[in-house]
Amino acid sequence: MSVTSELSSGAEKEALVRTRAYRFELNSSRVAVGAPLLEVADVSLRFGGIRALSEVSFTVRQGDIHAVIGPNGAGKSSMLNCVSGLYRPQRGTIALHSVTEADEERTHDLVARKPHQIARLGVARSFQNIELFGHLTLLENLMLGRHSHMRQSVLAGMAWFGPARRQEIEHREFVEEVIDLLQLQAFRHAHVGSLAYGVQKRVELGRALCIEPALLLLDEPMAGMNAEEKEDMARFILDVSELRGVTTMLIEHDMGVVMDLSDRITVLDFGKVIGDGRPDEISANEDVVKAYLGEEL
């Protein structure tokens, strides 16, 4: 893609995000649309004799849905785990860019940081297996997602007066906006454990959004879903990106979904990048087609 067309698609996205009026920002990154948000450079990760990642480099740009695909064992989850700090690569850098309220540009090397420090920088992650509190209601699960933004002490919260009450109301309104976006109104007071699998996955996405992510990491958000649930989830991921400007990096096996949703795709095979580009470039890439021989592209 040429630089100008990249810029114009960035401007279009920004205009789309601005045309809708929302009370709360879900996207906490102030990096300009189309500019690099996450730069993975030369990352290598070994487990004993197994090379899970070899000199992996790619860039995720602000505003994009960026898919990481590849056959089983290609290193996709390992890559996501390196970004979220669960794994520490032996080589390479993973740089997250940010812009402060004073418009100062910052770069954070994620390799040196612990998972909770990376989460505090706004990197929110959902897992392959659902990790929600099944015995709590949907509202309670999402309110827990707001936890990192709550300033008042638990004691003040329990006493339920003054600033604690105001803050609770504010967070509740934030959560309601996420519930509206993901069309979860009907399940507000349901215990999450009793909800259908596809709805639980949507609640997980909601909880990640409650963190106000700078970068959203989704590990197989549609795994185990039926066709209708997949379609719904794809729509919500698109809304989160197009309407709310949240940058998303996702791992997904369903090629149809990946080709439809993604702005950019990085393909891994045996821990190496064998393709990186727009969906049309990836489906025309011979190495990628070879790696997926027999699979639909």
Ligand SMILES: Nc1ncnc2c1ncn2[C@@H]1O[C@H](COP(=O)(O)OP(=O)(O)OP(=O)(O)O)[C@@H](O)[C@H]1O
């Ligand atoms: N914690 C670990 N300890 C040892 N080996 C690991 C570990 N995590 C991943 N690996 C190995 O690294 C390689 C890449 O695995 P990874 O799970 O990242 O691939 P993947 O592309 O996500 O696969 P899948 O699509 O099956 O989930 C595999 O050979 C795997 O066995």
